[in-house]
Amino acid sequence: MEFSVYNPGDIDEIRHLFTRTFTDSESETEGAIVGNLAYEVMKTTGDNDLFVFVALDHSRQPGEQVAGCIIFSRLTFDSGIDAFLLSPVAVGTDYQGKGTGQALIHFGLRTLKDNGTELVFTYGDPDYYCRTGFAPVSEAVIKAPLPLSHPEGWLGQSLVSKEIEPIAGKPHCVEAMNKPEIW
Numbered sequence: 660m661e662f663s664v665y666n667p668g669d670i671d672e673i674r675h676l677f678t679r680t681f682t683d684s685e686s687e688t689e690g691a692i693v694g695n696l697a698y699e700v701m702k703t704t705g706d707n708d709l710f711v712f713v714a715l716d717h718s719r720q721p722g723e724q725v726a727g728c729i730i731f732s733r734l735t736f737d738s739g740i741d742a743f744l745l746s747p748v749a750v751g752t753d754y755q756g757k758g759t760g761q762a763l764i765h766f767g768l769r770t771l772k773d774n775g776t777e778l779v780f781t782y783g784d785p786d787y788y789c790r791t792g793f794a795p796v797s798e799a800v801i802k803a804p805l806p807l808s809h810p811e812g813w814l815g816q817s818l819v820s821k822e823i824e825p826i827a828g829k830p831h832c833v834e835a836m837n838k839p840e841i842w
């Protein structure tokens with residue numbers, strides 16, 4: 660498996676990966692929602708506010724090589740701290756349970772750190788994301804950009820120090836993530 664920055668020409672294949680993976684794990688409706696979300700984030704977010712990383716299986720034919728994908732979009736704080744939000748994340752059903760998701764997230768976090776990112780947040784299953792350095796974040800320390808239906812899923816990590824220092828005020832997410840129903 661090779662890990663790399665995505666090729667914007669692969670955006671339709673990546674949408675398909677998210678749709679298929681979440682259809683398999685949850686439902687057709689959820690698959691369509693997450694596939695569309697991933698597509699919209701990639702399509703509408705500016706280059707400075709977006710990192711997309713893929714796991715590629717070169718044993719497959721071109722057009723079918725994206726085995727996993729993670730998307731980071733900018734979280735903007737008034738303080739100006741460099742922060743990103745990791746969402747969504749998918750590893751194709753055939754590839755799950757082999758360490759690909761964790762290795763891809765570690766690859767992404769290293770790249771963000773090298774680019775000067777200080778804080779990374781995500782909103783998901785703590786049992787999974789705690790394996791890659793994330794820990795639950797209280798909204799008394801860092802507010803989420805939108806109201807959370809599952810506050811226990813608000814997770815974060817600092818790439819530059821041991822702990823996340825409190826920041827006053829609410830951050831803004833990119834337009835494509837600014838949807839109450841996904842939070």
Ligand SMILES: CC(C)(COP(=O)(O)OP(=O)(O)OC[C@H]1O[C@@H](n2cnc3c(N)ncnc32)[C@H](O)[C@@H]1OP(=O)(O)O)[C@@H](O)C(=O)NCCC(=O)NCCS
Nearest residue numbers: 680684748749750755756757758759760761783784786787
């Ligand atoms: C969640 C997902 C990205 C994990 O990728 P992966 O490559 O299968 O994961 P890894 O091989 O790195 O890690 C596997 C471990 O994570 C655990 N794990 C996988 N999905 C999990 C989940 N949703 N919640 C908690 N733990 C999970 C596995 O049980 C396994 O544990 P073990 O090592 O103790 O056996 C992938 O399974 C996926 O895309 N699932 C469907 C979509 C999804 O739920 N995405 C969002 C995650 S919040």
